[in-house]
Amino acid sequence: MLRDLAILLEELQQGLTSAISDPALDMRITNAQILLPVDMRIIFRDGGVVLQGDVQRASDDQHWFDGFSRLQIEWQEIPVEEVLL
Amino acid sequence: MSSDIPRLLQDSGVPFDMFIQSLTEQLDKAQAAMALKARVGKLPLTFAVKDISLDLRAFVQLLEDEIYIRPAGPGDSEASTIKLGLTTITKSMVEENAMDFEVEDPKLSLGDALGKSKESEDLQRRLEKIGVRNIKQLADLRKTAGTDVIARLARFPHNRLQQLLKIADLPRVTLEPRRTIEPQRAMEPRTTREPQVAIDPRTVKNPGAPIEPGIPMEPGMPMGPRMPIEPRMPMEPGVAINPRVARIPRMAKEPGMPDSIGKQNIPNRTPAPNRFRLRTPLINQNKLLRVLAGDREVPIVELKEGEMVLEPLVSQLGSDATLELGNGESLKIQLVDGYVGSESKEHSEDLSKNIPGGQT
Numbered sequence: 001m002l003r004d005l006a007i008l009l010e011e012l013q014q015g016l017t018s019a020i021s022d023p024a025l026d027m028r029i030t031n032a033q034i035l036l037p038v039d040m041r042i043i044f045r046d047g048g049v050v051l052q053g054d055v056q057r058a059s060d061d062q063h064w065f066d067g068f069s070r071l072q073i074e075w076q077e078i079p080v081e082e083v084l085l
Numbered sequence: 086m087s088s089d090i091p092r093l094l095q096d097s098g099v100p101f102d103m104f105i106q107s108l109t110e111q112l113d114k115a116q117a118a119m120a121l122k123a124r125v126g127k128l129p130l131t132f133a134v135k136d137i138s139l140d141l142r143a144f145v146q147l148l149e150d151e152i153y154i155r156p157a158g159p160g161d162s163e164a165s166t167i168k169l170g171l172t173t174i175t176k177s178m179v180e181e182n183a184m185d186f187e188v189e190d191p192k193l194s195l196g197d198a199l200g201k202s203k204e205s206e207d208l209q210r211r212l213e214k215i216g217v218r219n220i221k222q223l224a225d226l227r228k229t230a231g232t233d234v235i236a237r238l239a240r241f242p243h244n245r246l247q248q249l250l251k252i253a254d255l256p257r258v259t260l261e262p263r264r265t266i267e268p269q270r271a272m273e274p275r276t277t278r279e280p281q282v283a284i285d286p287r288t289v290k291n292p293g294a295p296i297e298p299g300i301p302m303e304p305g306m307p308m309g310p311r312m313p314i315e316p317r318m319p320m321e322p323g324v325a326i327n328p329r330v331a332r333i334p335r336m337a338k339e340p341g342m343p344d345s346i347g348k349q350n351i352p353n354r355t356p357a358p359n360r361f362r363l364r365t366p367l368i369n370q371n372k373l374l375r376v377l378a379g380d381r382e383v384p385i386v387e388l389k390e391g392e393m394v395l396e397p398l399v400s401q402l403g404s405d406a407t408l409e410l411g412n413g414e415s416l417k418i419q420l421v422d423g424y425v426g427s428e429s430k431e432h433s434e435d436l437s438k439n440i441p442g443g444q445t
Contacts, residue, residue, distance in 0.1 A: 004111060004114075005108070005111040005112075005115075006111040006112070006114035006115040006118065007115075009111070009112070009115035009119075009134070010115050010118050010119060010122075013115070013119050013131075013132055013134075014122070016132050017128075017131065017132060021128075031135075032132065040141060040156045041156050041158060042098065042099050042104065042107065042155070042156060048107070049099050049103045049104070049106070049107045050107055050110075050111075051104070051107040051108050051110075051111050067142055067157075067164070068142065069139065069140055069141045069142045069143075069156065069157075070139070070140040071137070071138075071139050071140075072136075072137070072138045072139070072140075073134060073136070073137050074134070074135045074136040074137070075132040075133065075134060075135060076132065076133060076134075076135035077130050077131070077132055078130065078131065078132075078133050079129065079130060079131075080120075080123045080124060080128055080129060080130065080131050
């Protein structure tokens with residue numbers, strides 16, 4: 001069951017934020033790059049087109065894929081005030 | 086894709102621009118949610134997406150001159166790879182690269198001008214491919230590129246192009262919002278030493294002509310919102326004052342009459358004359374243009390490329406007029422709000438069908 005791509009991005013960001021806010025981490029991360037194999041599809045919902053995408057959940061049941069799409073995201077640390085809503 | 090989607094659509098996927106829209110929509114959603122979380126959590130720093138690239142395995146098809154893509158699913162082999170790269174851009178970069186979506190005059194849309202048919206949709210698509218999205222853009226492009234170039238680039242039939250351009254050239258008349266003169270300001274005492282003169286616009290446009298009496302309102306005559314105009318203007322040194330123009334009409338004071346009598350007889354707001362905006366791409370501001378209604382000239386109070394503002398006399402309202410374009414050609418117009426001209430009977434029939442409310 002694939003989810004909306006936005007949910008995947010939110011979870012990735014949440015994971016990154018949690019990682020750097022660990023007090024035991026004795027360093028500061030300002031940039032991060034993530035490269036993931038993803039499964040993507042397009043569905044029609046709410047009168048429009050919605051892009052869904054997710055990482056593979058298990059490695060042993062994906063053999064029918066000829067090749068995965070790849071999603072590469074570069075994150076950058078910025079002050080919260082600069083984030084536009 | 087879902088099983089309730091028609092099979093043909095599932096096989097074809099979606100147009101490429103729709104795919105890009107859905108991708109950016111997901112990124113915007115994610116960015117908004119992340120920003121909200123960061124603000125609620127009162128964190129000083131957060132992570133935002135700087136760059137994103139996607140190597141999408143998909144099948145690409147060309148249908149009716151449009152690119153359709155369908156992401157590869159389980160069991161699909163030999164899919165193509167589409168590499169997409171997105172980065173964060175500033176607001177000014179968005180504005181620089183976005184298409185100019187100016188408010189489109191519904192009477193000037195390509196769809197209306199071409200009519201509703203399968204062939205017309207195809208012709209409209211051909212024009213959109215060269216960046217022409219409305220009739221005005223087509224008229225502008227004619228000035229810079231010429232009709233032959235447009236027809237060749239858009240693979241557009243010459244006869245249909247000429248027909249479209251004739252529709253683009255049709256004069257369109259609209260009533261300007263009604264203005265009023267504020268007499269209180271005109272009557273207030275002078276406080277500076279600078280010579281000033283109150284000008285009656287009717288007198289200035291027709292020096293020596295008698296001022297028309299009040300305009301009787303007829304049923305259906307439009308009344309726009311009232312706007313004040315500047316009743317006074319500074320006079321250049323050395324400019325002679327025409328006493329007819331400079332005189333402010335006042336009621337003569339009889340002996341024993343209180344000072345306020347004269348002011349009481351002046352109406353609070355004086356309606357300004359009606360003004361009409363005339364638009365057609367044929368108006369060239371560098372030419373000597375004239376508008377004649379009957380045997381008298383209609384004053385032109387504003388002129389720029391492609392449009393002019395007329396201030397007809399009361400007797401000229403609603404009458405037929407001729408716009409002389411300064412190159413030996415002329416156009417017939419009517420000084421009526423909502424008038425849309427016609428070059429020939431054929432066009433007038435087209436317009437009456439395609440333009441709601443258009444008068445021909």
